[in-house]
Amino acid sequence: MRIVITGGAGFLGSHLCDALVQAGHSVICMDNLLTGRMENISHLLGHEEFIFLRYNVCDYLHVDGPLDAIMHFASPASPQDYLEFPIATLKVGALGTHKVLGLARAKGARFLLASTSEVYGDPLVNPQPEAYWGNVNPISPRGVYDEAKRFAEAMTMAYHRYHGLDTRIVRIFNTFGPRMRAKDGRVVSNFIVQALQGKPLSVFGEGQQTRSFCYVDDLVRGIVGLLMVDSDKTIEERTDKKFLYTRANDQIVASVHDPVNIGNPRELTVIEIAKLIVKLTGSSSDISYHPLPTDDPKVRRPDISRAHALLKWEPQVPLEDALSRTIAYFRKTLSQ
Amino acid sequence: MRIVITGGAGFLGSHLCDALVQAGHSVICMDNLLTGRMENISHLLGHEEFIFLRYNVCDYLHVDGPLDAIMHFASPASPQDYLEFPIATLKVGALGTHKVLGLARAKGARFLLASTSEVYGDPLVNPQPEAYWGNVNPISPRGVYDEAKRFAEAMTMAYHRYHGLDTRIVRIFNTFGPRMRAKDGRVVSNFIVQALQGKPLSVFGEGQQTRSFCYVDDLVRGIVGLLMVDSDKTIEERTDKKFLYTRANDQIVASVHDPVNIGNPRELTVIEIAKLIVKLTGSSSDISYHPLPTDDPKVRRPDISRAHALLKWEPQVPLEDALSRTIAYFRKTLSQ
Numbered sequence: 001m002r003i004v005i006t007g008g009a010g011f012l013g014s015h016l017c018d019a020l021v022q023a024g025h026s027v028i029c030m031d032n033l034l035t036g037r038m039e040n041i042s043h044l045l046g047h048e049e050f051i052f053l054r055y056n057v058c059d060y061l062h063v064d065g066p067l068d069a070i071m072h073f074a075s076p077a078s079p080q081d082y083l084e085f086p087i088a089t090l091k092v093g094a095l096g097t098h099k100v101l102g103l104a105r106a107k108g109a110r111f112l113l114a115s116t117s118e119v120y121g122d123p124l125v126n127p128q129p130e131a132y133w134g135n136v137n138p139i140s141p142r143g144v145y146d147e148a149k150r151f152a153e154a155m156t157m158a159y160h161r162y163h164g165l166d167t168r169i170v171r172i173f174n175t176f177g178p179r180m181r182a183k184d185g186r187v188v189s190n191f192i193v194q195a196l197q198g199k200p201l202s203v204f205g206e207g208q209q210t211r212s213f214c215y216v217d218d219l220v221r222g223i224v225g226l227l228m229v230d231s232d233k234t235i236e237e238r239t240d241k242k243f244l245y246t247r248a249n250d251q252i253v254a255s256v257h258d259p260v261n262i263g264n265p266r267e268l269t270v271i272e273i274a275k276l277i278v279k280l281t282g283s284s285s286d287i288s289y290h291p292l293p294t295d296d297p298k299v300r301r302p303d304i305s306r307a308h309a310l311l312k313w314e315p316q317v318p319l320e321d322a323l324s325r326t327i328a329y330f331r332k333t334l335s336q
Numbered sequence: 337m338r339i340v341i342t343g344g345a346g347f348l349g350s351h352l353c354d355a356l357v358q359a360g361h362s363v364i365c366m367d368n369l370l371t372g373r374m375e376n377i378s379h380l381l382g383h384e385e386f387i388f389l390r391y392n393v394c395d396y397l398h399v400d401g402p403l404d405a406i407m408h409f410a411s412p413a414s415p416q417d418y419l420e421f422p423i424a425t426l427k428v429g430a431l432g433t434h435k436v437l438g439l440a441r442a443k444g445a446r447f448l449l450a451s452t453s454e455v456y457g458d459p460l461v462n463p464q465p466e467a468y469w470g471n472v473n474p475i476s477p478r479g480v481y482d483e484a485k486r487f488a489e490a491m492t493m494a495y496h497r498y499h500g501l502d503t504r505i506v507r508i509f510n511t512f513g514p515r516m517r518a519k520d521g522r523v524v525s526n527f528i529v530q531a532l533q534g535k536p537l538s539v540f541g542e543g544q545q546t547r548s549f550c551y552v553d554d555l556v557r558g559i560v561g562l563l564m565v566d567s568d569k570t571i572e573e574r575t576d577k578k579f580l581y582t583r584a585n586d587q588i589v590a591s592v593h594d595p596v597n598i599g600n601p602r603e604l605t606v607i608e609i610a611k612l613i614v615k616l617t618g619s620s621s622d623i624s625y626h627p628l629p630t631d632d633p634k635v636r637r638p639d640i641s642r643a644h645a646l647l648k649w650e651p652q653v654p655l656e657d658a659l660s661r662t663i664a665y666f667r668k669t670l671s672q
Contacts, residue, residue, distance in 0.1 A: 144490050
């Protein structure tokens, strides 16, 4: 298959490039390098089935030749990044998604949207099934990312329903692994870097908020599975043609065109993660406590029964192994 | 003042054009006439302080000369319209809002966004204060409007915070009055037209869902009040500069830059409205029952304490008077 990956030089995007090139596909990686980095894909440059294009997908977007699939991963994705680039985050979620959907439609390509557990906001149910509507503050600083992704989902579904585009939506929960940036403000990378440098681990609030961390290899396997699985009944076929008059309580069986959570349901408190990382790094770091950010979610854990039903997917890499591999990456990076 | 109104040929936009021209302002009305109608503004054509430009604000947007304010009212706004034009609805909320914010920034103009009670979705609290985050299904057919407006709010706030733009956001609750279209599918216009034609009034579900209906003159007075009120402390001045570390439970005093509900808090069930309209029209129509649309909100009622505190606004026109004026309009329209 010939596949475009926007945001292909980012943390997740670059692992997808690797996985798809290794599986024998031809990959066109697009990135404007706002938060992506060439070093994530430098080992792929020169591979005959890999092309890098430096594009801002909010602007002009053109690809020569046929395309089988487009995976839209371009977006600032750490809170630190999207608070620094709020308007770029909103633009890539809306204008960018619109442009990329247009390209998919023009090429007759399958479209996969990288959505996020942030669409659930500060969830009032735990774990979160895909049918949960979320609890998001639209006007909070943090809302730029959440609303951009909710909008991107709405537009993706509109293209699916209105134009019949073959679309997929993955809701990605917290993920970690090699190629996270040392300073992007995410919990696992922050903790590992602090532990390796012998600095106190920064915990926000009392650290009792929970997160579910998925190793990047598991995540990539789930996403590729969702991209590759055959189409089934569209939403159109499952509901009344007019959409307007679908009863809310009708039993609706999930389709591959519905959003699918991919993440690890093993839930830990932030304090537990901190202590595990201190142990695995052999560090003597303490923990330091800081005020909780605005609208920081208190719990976050995927219900992955849909991914299991549709894709037979579940995470496989044990947390301790995954953390050890990530620690090894940062140990090497920090020493350079 | 020199004021642009996008969607100025629509139901609300055209009443705003009237009010502002009458108050001595110079009005530039933009509309692509997707759901707006020339007959709503034909009486203003030729007025020396009124200009009509047929523009799709998602595309190129240019205005000669200085501007004091821009009011962004362009959007399909009835469920029937945004289900027919889902992608246009998403585009005008995101790409259109982005373009119009850019124009406001370039001109140093104040920006007012027409948002909606739909940002509250199917609310779990009643009445809805502005601090309520809402309960919206991002991927439902109806979600296109809700998410477009939530996105537009997020982007408006980002321009306020990041570029210091003087912005206002009005969340408009159900409104009725002359210039509603006979066939746009909204409750009051549907019921009046059916009653005047002696047809059964179409009630969805059991009609026990509530709505709060504001007369357009009251609404326009509230919106113009919000546009004209002086700036006060920005959100930046009320919170930590970094935004990230504002405590969720800090007392935050509302500013004119925060969203403001404008609507009538008098809540009636759909059945009550139906019966009142049958009475006021002197019709002999029955009521017919139909299946409830997907995700139709069960309650919807504004908490207007913020509008009262900031603008001293509250509705004044009694419901029966307002309905009678609207019935007179439809009686005339239908006879033509």
